[in-house]
Amino acid sequence: MPGRSSSSSGSTGFISFSGIESALSSLKNFQSCISSGMDTASSVALDLVETQTEVSSEYSMDKAMVELAMMDRELSHYVKAVQSAISHVKEERPEKIPDLKLLVEKKFLALQNKNCDTDFQNNAKFVQFKQQLKELKKQSAKPKEDGGHNEVDKIKDKDARRAGNERDGLQADREADGTEGVDEDMIVTQSQTNFICPITQVEMKKPVKNKVCGHTYEEEAIVRMIESKHRRKKKACCPKIGCSHTDVRMSDLIQDEALRRAIENHNKKKNRHSE
DSSP states (O other): OOOEEOOTTOOOOEEOOHHHHHHHHHHHHHHHHHHHHHHHHHHHHHHHHHTTOOHHHHHHHHHHHHHHHHHHHHHHHHHHHHHHHHHHHHHHOOSSOOOHHHHHHHHHHHHHTTOOGGGGGGOHHHHHHHHHHHHHHHHHHHHHHTTTOOHHHHHHHHHHHHHHHHHHTOHHHHHHHTOTTHHHHHHHHHHHHTTBOTTTOSBOSSEEEETTTOOEEEHHHHHHHHHHHHHTTOOOOOOSTTOOOOOOOGGGEEEOHHHHHHHHHHHHHHHHHHO
């Protein structure tokens, strides 16, 4: 409970909030624990998608993320309610100590009554989780679309199709107009291009995505570029050719876990085939 002291002259006393502010600091530390929990749940969910584990397990992680996001929202509301109550008392400077517990509860309930499902769209961790999950599912779906074949099977299938086309008299037409193999080559080229950092022009190891324009860069390279620009009092433009975003900030960058995993998987397959 806050203490109250007054001078011997009978002037208005003051309320000390040091104990409450110390408790608030502990609550904020707990928020960082919730954030770590969301990172862990997100990583496990991505692992489940990557290994094509049953949907129920993935759903459990999704549910866990919702619960953690709700905890984070509730804790944020409580911290705001306490801070608001403290500010109110400091500004009003009442003669009688108010019932702080009642005041905090009133402000907390007012915030809680405004809750809605769209609040999660303001939770950066939750939004990032849903985006990464969507991207990784898209990556994981590609092998299924190819019938689950590996690269060797694809080559064999391609050769078989080519032989069939030759028997049907279609291969000559495809070679004449230059369309043979275009689709396959295009898919590989586009996939590998997405792995290349527009700054370093080499394959990324720790890709980060720009929330504003959606482009990805090597983390160290984009951070170094932003810091260099800011030291010269300039804005950092997105280095992707054709992008109109002219003010890239550190706060715009988020880890692109789905792309990092896609690059790692691509390299693992490439190494297996070269052995």
